[in-house]
Every structure is written in C-alpha cells, then in structure tokens.
Amino acid sequence: MTSSHVANKKFMSYIKLHIAIILIILVSEIIGVQKFKVWVTTITLFPMLYAVILGIIISPNLLGKVVKPLKSIISDKEAGLASPFIIASLAPLAAKYGVLTGPNVPKLIQYGIPLIVQNFGVQPGCALLGVPIGIFIFKLGREVIGASFDICREPALGVVNQLRGPDSPEALGTLSVYIAGTIYGTLWWAIIGSVLGSSLAKVFNVYALAMACGPGSASMSTACATAMSLVFPELKDSILAFAIASNLVSGVIAVWYDTIVGFPLAEKLYQVLSRRRKGG
C-alpha cells in the first residue's frame, strides 16, 4: 500500500516535470528565431536558448521562491528528476546530427586534416587569452590556471582533480568555470557563433569557424553552430556537420591533451606573467 503510494507520487513528479517541459517548449517555439543587427555583426537567438533560460527562471531557486504555486509544480524533487533526461533526450538530436553528417562525409574527409588538427588549438587559445586577463585585469591567483587550461567541462574537472586535488585553488578555478558553463555556457556560445561567425567570415573560411564551435559540451557546440548556421543559411547542414565532427574529436583527445599540454602550458604562462606582475 505505502510502496504503491510512493510510486504514485514519483509518477506524479514525472508528469509535473513534463507539463513544465511542454510549456517551456511551447513558449520557446512561439518566440522562434530572432535576429538582431548590432553594428557590423548579427546576434541570433533561437528556441533552445529561451528553453534553458525559462527552465532556470521557473526553478524553485528563482521564481519559485516568489511565486508559491510554481513550486507546487516544479519543486527540488522535479528538478532532480530532470538530470537523467538530459542525456537520454540527446538521442534524437544525435540521430539528426548523423543524417545531416552522412551526406557531408566526402567534405569532412576533404577537410580531414584541419578538422582534426584545429582541436589542438583549443587549450592554447584558452590559456593565451584567459591567463593574462585573469592575472592583469582580475588580479586572480592560481585559480587562473584551473580556469584557463581548457573550456572546463567534465574532462577538465577530472584532469585538475587528478593533477592538483579537489581542494586546490586550480580545481576551484576549473569548477567555477564549469558551473558558469552549466548556467550560461549555451547562451554565450550562441553569441560567439553568431557574432564571431558573422564578423570573422570576411577573413576566415566559414568551415574553419564551424570547426571552432567544436569544443565544449554537445549543447554549447550545438548552440554555436546553430547560431552560425542561421547567419549562413545556405551552408546550414555542413556547418552543423563540421561542428559536431569537431566536437567528437575534441572529446576523444581532451583528457590526455589537457594533461600533457593544456595544464602545463597554462601553468607556465601563469608563472611567467605573475613574475612580471610582482616585478613590475
């Protein structure tokens, strides 16, 4: 009797979660794709971005605090049930990515060398921009190393814990960027994809820019490539195919490349630049 009662309650939580999910999708899709011309670039916003923002807003930690009835639909319990659905709901997207990529296989092979090799530019790019800004503008300590040796998703968390331990300042840096990525990473990568995509396309090959959407979680990568594909609609499918192919390669190399190049490079750069800060 009690166990069926518990099962019933759990089932109700799944139903409530999905009522909220359906409402979020409805609102997001009704708003639809929006493009804004800002100076020389274009910012594109699209439903998946509104969905993540709406999901965060209606949570028990934000609007739920103020609007009590909302908490009776989405409480901490329902929010907790959402996590396993994230990975599982990637399945249709993965299949769609597959059927988009198939027709582009000849092109991916043609661009195979840049497609694979550019992934090795990710970690140095993070360090070269992140470490100086962290030291000279934000006056941060060793957290900078952890924050700037990679884009800081799951592989980077593993590497920093392995190298420096979970209580180190480096690990705090990585964890901070990781959390930031979970909250607004998707939105920021969409801005990168549309703003850098539209402004750099005069100098860069669009496929080079599409490949550069590869690092990060599948959502970040997708947000970047989608934003870019809305700027160049005639190349839509190949942009998405290049980005996801690059994402898979970066996932394969992440742990060992972080360990032997990314982290040591960020640390070296930190040592050199922070000496200059103290000396100067």
Added chain:
Amino acid sequence: MASLSSSFMFQAIAALIAALLSLIGNAIAWHIPVLDALPGIFIIYAIALAGIAIKQALDKIGVLKQIPAFAWIMLVGLIVSIPGVPGADLVVKYTNNVAFLATCTPILAYAGIAASRDLPRLKQVSWKLAILSLFVWIGAFLGAAIIAQILIALLGL
C-alpha cells in the same frame, strides 16, 4: 537511480518522449505538419534505438565503454545517410521534415530545469571567475579557428 537511468527501457522511453516533444517545435516554428514529420521522426527514433542498443551491448561485453551513446547513435545515422548507401536518399528525404532546431529544444528545457539546482553554487563562484570564463571560451574558439584557417590556406582547400 543510476541503474534506472542507464537501463535500456529508461533511455528508450525518454528518447521517445524527446522525439515526440520535438514535433511541437517542428510544427510551431518550422510549420511542418505533425503528420508530414511522422515518417522522419520514426526513422530518427529507430536510429536512436539502434545506437542505444549498441551502447548497451558493448557495455555488457565491456569494450569501448568510454564512447557515449551519442557517438554510436550519430554513427548509425551517418552510415544510413551516406550518399550511395541503399535507402540513404529516402532517409535524408524523410528526416528533412524534422527540423534540426526542433530536436534541440527539449534537451535544453530539461537542462535548464536541472541547471537551476546549480544556481546556489553560482553564488560561491567569484564574479571575477564568472566573467573570466567568457574570455576563456572566446580563446578556445579563436585558437581552433586560427589553426583551422592556417591549415585550410596551406592545403589550398
């Protein structure tokens, strides 16, 4: 809990829910009637199931465990749509009625609700690191784009 969410049944049902949810955006934002999209969504779901089954089978045997279901599903979808593979043109034709963006929205709706639990943790993140993260990601993009561009130019592609 972990065992439930990694079971074939859970993943098959959750993937079906996600596939059906993507029909909402497909109809509203991309004006593709649900009936027109059904064959495509069926193919997409079949590809997803095949990929999930491969992942489950490999986990049982204990090989290639580090490769996620996502990659297997994508590989199946890729193979059945390579030009020249029997039926590839039909796969592409029908799945064209399922908009890419419509398949993304459900994932991010779940992700947003789940991410809300990280909001209190964001308070522990210093604002300096929160802003620094934006530059780190720009650096990642530029680092990759510059190398790609140099190689594309060198190879004359």
